[in-house]
Amino acid sequence: MTDWSRLTHAYGSAEDIPALLERIASDPASEHWNDLWSALCHQGTVYSASFAALPWLVGVASTGNREQAVDALNLAGAIMAGADQPHGAGDVRAKHSADVATLLSLANEHRRTAADRSEYAYLLEDVLSFEGVAGWSQDLAWGLTNEEYEISCPGCAAGLFVVLGERGFFSTSGDYALSDDDVETKPLRPANPVGLTGIGRRLHDVALADGQEEVANMLTYVFGDATCPDCEAQFSVAAQIRAGWPAIRG
Numbered sequence: 001m002t003d004w005s006r007l008t009h010a011y012g013s014a015e016d017i018p019a020l021l022e023r024i025a026s027d028p029a030s031e032h033w034n035d036l037w038s039a040l041c042h043q044g045t046v047y048s049a050s051f052a053a054l055p056w057l058v059g060v061a062s063t064g065n066r067e068q069a070v071d072a073l074n075l076a077g078a079i080m081a082g083a084d085q086p087h088g089a090g091d092v093r094a095k096h097s098a099d100v101a102t103l104l105s106l107a108n109e110h111r112r113t114a115a116d117r118s119e120y121a122y123l124l125e126d127v128l129s130f131e132g133v134a135g136w137s138q139d140l141a142w143g144l145t146n147e148e149y150e151i152s153c154p155g156c157a158a159g160l161f162v163v164l165g166e167r168g169f170f171s172t173s174g175d176y177a178l179s180d181d182d183v184e185t186k187p188l189r190p191a192n193p194v195g196l197t198g199i200g201r202r203l204h205d206v207a208l209a210d211g212q213e214e215v216a217n218m219l220t221y222v223f224g225d226a227t228c229p230d231c232e233a234q235f236s237v238a239a240q241i242r243a244g245w246p247a248i249r250g
Helices: 017-026 030-040 048-052 054-061 066-081 097-111 117-131 136-146 198-209 213-222 237-243
Strands: 148-152 159-165 168-172 225-227 234-236
Touching: 017 030, 030 048, 030 066, 048 054, 054 066, 054 097, 066 097, 066 117, 066 136, 097 117, 117 136, 117 198, 117 213, 136 148, 136 198, 136 213, 148 237, 159 213, 198 213, 213 237, 225 237, 234 237
Parallel strands: none
Antiparallel strands: 148 159, 159 168, 225 234
C-alpha cells in the first residue's frame, strides 16, 4: 500500500493524489487529467509521487478504452523521460521494471494503430521513454506535431526555427508564423534514408513499417541538414536539437 503522504508532487504533499485518481476513474474528463499532469509532471519535472502512480497508469493503459489508455501512456512516458532527474525516488527503472515493461508493450501496440500523426508521434516518443532513450524521449513529438523545432545556429548563435511540414521545409531566423512581411528562409536538405544511421535510421524505418509515411518523410529532415540564413553556416539539424539538451538528459 502506497503511503502517499510520505511522497511529494509539484505542489507539496501527494496525499491528495488518491482522491484525484478516483475522480479520473469515475469521470475521466480532460480537466482531471490536466490536474494529474500538473501535479506529477509539471513542465517536465517529476517527483517521488510521479513514479508511485505508474502502477495505476498501467491499469488504465491496459483497459479497452483507447483514449484513456493513450492518455495514461503519454503521462507515464513523460514521467519516465524524467527518470534521471533528482526526484528522490531512487532507481525507478529497477524499482518499476515490470510496470515499464508492460507500458512499453502497450505503447508499441497502440503505436501501430495510431489514429493520426500527433497520436503516433507521442506514442513513438513514449516507446523511447520506456526504453530509456535520453533526449529524443522528450523532444521528438513536439517538433513533429507542431512542425517546427527551435534551435541555435552553431556558427553565429542566432535563434532559428527549423520548419517541416505543411508550410514547407526550411530554416529561418525570422518570426515566420506572425510576421506580415516575407522572412528570409533557407531550404532544408533531407537525409537520404539509405544513409541514415543510429536513432534516425531506427525511427524512420519504424515509421515506414507502421504506414506513417508523412512522419518518415519529416524524420529525413530532422536528421538532415540546414543552413543559417544569417551567417550561411551549414549544420546537422539533429545535432543542434541535441545541443539544446541539458547534460542530465544525455
